[in-house]
Amino acid sequence: MADVAGLATGLGVANTFTVWNSFTPSLSDVRKGSASDSALVADLRHGEFASALFGAGVAGIATLAVGSVLPLLISTALLAALITLYEYTLHHKPFAAPHERTAS
Numbered sequence: 447m448a449d450v451a452g453l454a455t456g457l458g459v460a461n462t463f464t465v466w467n468s469f470t471p472s473l474s475d476v477r478k479g480s481a482s483d484s485a486l487v488a489d490l491r492h493g494e495f496a497s498a499l500f501g502a503g504v505a506g507i508a509t510l511a512v513g514s515v516l517p518l519l520i521s522t523a524l525l526a527a528l529i530t531l532y533e534y535t536l537h538h539k540p541f542a543a544p545h546e547r548t549a550s
Contacts, residue, residue: 451514458505458517
């Protein structure tokens with residue numbers, strides 16, 4: 447059963463990355479953008495919501511199918527990490543040159 451839970455977790459993680467890349471702007475676009483750009487922020491928030499919905503949904507189905515919460519827990523942790531990374535990048539520009547860092 448552990449092998450099946452591992453495969454289901456792998457499915458959940460792969461699906462989470464796939465839906466994230468499909469629904470959200472690229473990290474470089476977010477880095478180049480600004481928190482005051484309402485279109486970028488709207489695209490990012492809609493993408494985050496859709497990714498969380500689909501990613502957790504597929505992981506939840508995998509969890510029910512194999513009887514282990516591991517797929518849902520790992521996918522949720524991955525989604526939280528991705529959302530944190532994108533939101534931090536949007537607001538803080540961590541790798542921008544000092545003259546490019548603006549308070550947004």
